[in-house]
Amino acid sequence: MRTFLSKSKVVKKPNVPQYNPNPQTFGEHIRKKRIQSQLPQKLIADQLGVDENTVTGWELERNQPLMKYYPAIIAFLGYYPFNHETDSVAGKLKQIRHYHGLTFKECAKRLSISVDAAMRWERGKPIAYPSTKQLIEAVWQSLPSQLIQHPL
Numbered sequence: 001m002r003t004f005l006s007k008s009k010v011v012k013k014p015n016v017p018q019y020n021p022n023p024q025t026f027g028e029h030i031r032k033k034r035i036q037s038q039l040p041q042k043l044i045a046d047q048l049g050v051d052e053n054t055v056t057g058w059e060l061e062r063n064q065p066l067m068k069y070y071p072a073i074i075a076f077l078g079y080y081p082f083n084h085e086t087d088s089v090a091g092k093l094k095q096i097r098h099y100h101g102l103t104f105k106e107c108a109k110r111l112s113i114s115v116d117a118a119m120r121w122e123r124g125k126p127i128a129y130p131s132t133k134q135l136i137e138a139v140w141q142s143l144p145s146q147l148i149q150h151p152l
Helices: 026-036 041-048 052-059 067-077 089-100 104-111 115-122 130-141
Strands: none
Touching: 026 041, 026 052, 026 067, 041 052, 041 067, 067 089, 089 104, 089 115, 089 130, 104 115, 104 130
16 A cells, blocks of 8 residues: 555554552552453452443442442452541441441441441541440451551
8 A cells, every 4th residue: 555655654552551550449449450360340240249330330430339349349359448547446447337348227236336326436426435446446356457458
């Protein structure tokens, strides 16, 4: 094939990473792990018990996973993807809920407290009963250590 130009130039597509190397969002964590593992979305979706379009939505930040899927996602990632403090009772309670995929209502029932108390405590309001603090601390300590915080 002849062209009007004496020389032709080949332009390569820029090498854009397929994922954020420093994921910040839940979807970015899922996408990075999936691509690094060279797994198709369909396989991940089957593993997590969701539709392939759901995984796509999470990866593209169109929507967030429901709390009930958090345990399976955390297990898939192999680490806890959220970057919040865990020194306070509030942070520990939040991590417990995420790890076990519990709504405030489910968490409150397991801890034998009111839903309102669970919500207040996770927002950082003080807990009046030392025994409740000890219970939350004990449950938090029982979480697998490799899942305590995501690698930086």
